[in-house]
Amino acid sequence: MHGDLLLRKKAAVTGKSGLLEDMVLNERAQLVLNSIIENYIQSSEPIGSRTLSKSLGVQLSPATIRNIMSDLAEMGFLIQTHTSAGRVPTDKAYRFYVNSLSTPSSVPEQIKQKITLVSTEQGMQVEGILAEAVHLLADLTKFACVVSTPKASVSRLQRIELIKISEDRILVILVTKAGVVRDKIIFVTDSHTQDFLNSVASFLNDKFKNHSMQEIREKNGLAYSVYSYHDLLAQAVRLGKKAFELNNPGEMLIDGQMNLLLDPHFDEKSSLRSLIDAFNQKSEIMKILDDSMREKGVHIFIGIENDFEQLHGCSLIMTSYRNNQNVLGSIGVVGPTSMDYKKIISVVEYTAKILSETITERSYD
Amino acid sequence: MHGDLLLRKKAAVTGKSGLLEDMVLNERAQLVLNSIIENYIQSSEPIGSRTLSKSLGVQLSPATIRNIMSDLAEMGFLIQTHTSAGRVPTDKAYRFYVNSLSTPSSVPEQIKQKITLVSTEQGMQVEGILAEAVHLLADLTKFACVVSTPKASVSRLQRIELIKISEDRILVILVTKAGVVRDKIIFVTDSHTQDFLNSVASFLNDKFKNHSMQEIREKNGLAYSVYSYHDLLAQAVRLGKKAFELNNPGEMLIDGQMNLLLDPHFDEKSSLRSLIDAFNQKSEIMKILDDSMREKGVHIFIGIENDFEQLHGCSLIMTSYRNNQNVLGSIGVVGPTSMDYKKIISVVEYTAKILSETITERSYD
DNA sequence: TTTAGCACTCATTAGATGGTAGTGCTAATA
DNA sequence: TATTAGCACTACCATCTAATGAGTGCTAAA
Secondary structure, eight states, X not given: OOSOSBSSHHHHHHOXXXXXXXXXXXXXXXXXXXHHHHHHHHHOSOBOHHHHHHHSSSOOOHHHHHHHHHHHHHTTSEEESSTTSOEEEOHHHHHHHHHHOOSOOOOOHHHHHHHHHXXXXXXXXXXXXXXXXXXXXXXXXXXXXXXXXXXXXXXXXXXXXXXEEETTEEEEEEEXXXXXXXXXXXXXXXOOOHXXXXXXXXXXXXXXXXXXXXXXXXXHHHHHHHHTTSHHHHHHHHHXXXXXXXXXXXXXXXXXXXXXHHSGGGOSHHHHHHHHHHHHOHHHXXXXXXXXXXXXXXXXXXXXXXXXXXXXXXXXXXXXXXOSSOEEEEEEEEEETTSOHHHHHHHHHHHHHHHHHHHHHHSOO | OOSXXXXXXXXXXXXXXXXXXXXXXXXXXXXXXXXXXXXXHHXXXXXXXXXXXXXXXXXXXXXXXXXXXXXXXXXXXXXXXXXXXOEEEOHHHHHHHHHHOOSOOOOOHXXXXXXXXXXXXXXXXXXXXXXXXXXXXXXXXXXXXXXXXXXXXXXXXXXXXXXXXETTEEEEEEEETTSOEEXXXXXXXXXXXXXXXXXXXXXXXXXXXXXXXXXXXXXXXXXXXXXXXXXXXXHHHHHHHHHHSSOOOOOXXXXXXXXXXXXXXXXXXXXXXXXXXXXXXXXXXXXXXXXXXXXSSOEEEEGGGSSOGGGTTEEEEEEEEXXXXXXXXXXXXEEETTSOHHHHHHHHHHHHHHHHHHHHHHSOO
């Protein structure tokens, strides 16, 4: 052992949380670790003591660095692929690194322009904007990117329209404040005139405009009992109920999956298979996106930190986007654990910001 | 040379079309060629004379087969990767093989069930059905699959609806006979009341129901001149014009791209890059899909037969789908030239058939 | 016309080898 | 006491070699 590489090793060892451990490295060890990580992010190759000695700002001999590295390895920040290889950061190291990133780095002007350029395209619907955003993000990061479409439940109603399509089918159009248009067909047993549908729609509009779908679904049950004595109204409410229920479960758009396959980190066939499966099984990724909506800020899942086993070899950078009323959905990147966190985090953040602004402009408030 | 391997070589050589050449192989040469192709489709490895001698039904010594192979190679049906390797079929060979497939092979019951199962899901919109179809096809074939959404121009109008969203924005909803709902926002300079919009919509509905968008756009110009003396009506028609113009250029859904990357035929990094680019550049694939709509039946592009250079290493199997009124779009598979044509063709054909039936059911006629 | 036999080609594989990038340990040094 | 130089050691890697084997083309015999 080489002295107090750990400033508060005792505290760290006796403490229960992993967070405490993040604090225990002394300054020089931190420097070495960060440098290893940044070098590795660049080169994707194990970093040796000699290499590091040169690239490091401070004057330290390879031998000294070896000592530090040895300790870092013992603490689980570094591993060796084999005895005579350099060191590679572990998930734990990346977590430490990311935690230590204090000031979010600024996005290069060139990238800013690219993002803004896309956002100013005219005449796009919300879904189109999302598709553009996720495509752009994939292009900028060269990883796979995902975005969830605005959640129906949080959307506020701008307008509902009922259109008679045939004797037993009615087309329901829901326009939300966020500018999303959803349509679906409902089947009815009794035939209604378009006039009747118009008055039902008008009734529903008066009653529910600006309410969230969530609220509407709850209140609607109430309304049902209140008006049930009146036959026509009862029918109207029954229709309304049908119109608002079981909106599509929320979708997600993926882009740039194929980028991952070019990445040197995923070239083993086994990890490839599992990645493909992961993206086919959208529901699991959807869960992660949903979770990232709950709290503000950028969410970072490194390696096994996400709950989806097939993505344990990846890191995910997720953040939410919103209009001026609500958080609508989230957008993010799926890449190798050795991604350039500084860059990716800031690009995701900036993209989400511009996306939010663009969507807010299109919102009806 | 070993005699008349070519039945009508003279005719073939003097003839101009490639089609004639397809007819010139004698029976035994055909047998050998087909067997090589089928073996290669299975194994993806060069086929040697010994192997073939065993797997071939007829009794022929390796030496004899070598002679035949040598001739086939000279005619451009086979190539060798190197001197001491077995033979591999060329694009020309696949073309010959596909042309000789007379009776479409039947789809296995198990696959039929899978396809039917998906098609019976309730309450889906057209886009959802297409997404399911292309996903299923990717799953069944293990290649990349594409489908184009129904062309706006051929769709017939079922209903148009104009909804006032704000002072300067109107939401246009177009419902087509095929059951596709399209929405878009148009910007106007003068504010209109919803009542006015309703009467405009009603006017447009009366006038244009059952007409194709194509027709409407053409006729609308006429209408404009007829009614221009009347101020309100002029406004109405102007609105209608805006509503029908520049519908989205038609989109396409892709699924299973990643399947291609597992395929042993695309494991060189160079061909991979070009494939990724190809799928990013949707417009080119869209062209091929569009072309496949024009004529009935399954369209097969082998290797360089398609006009998109980056897909020259692939074969494409495309066919159209329709409702009972119109051809709506097309669906197909992109895979390696050495795909199992028999199987893929029949699966694509069957899927398109079921897709057509499903969409016809959802149509408003 | 078909086939057996043989010489030849060339990719692939397995071993052997030297070089290299890295480590850990120890003893000398500041 | 912390740092560093030196050295033995390890394991990967590229290169070379030889052996293997699948395949061909050609020729002569059946």
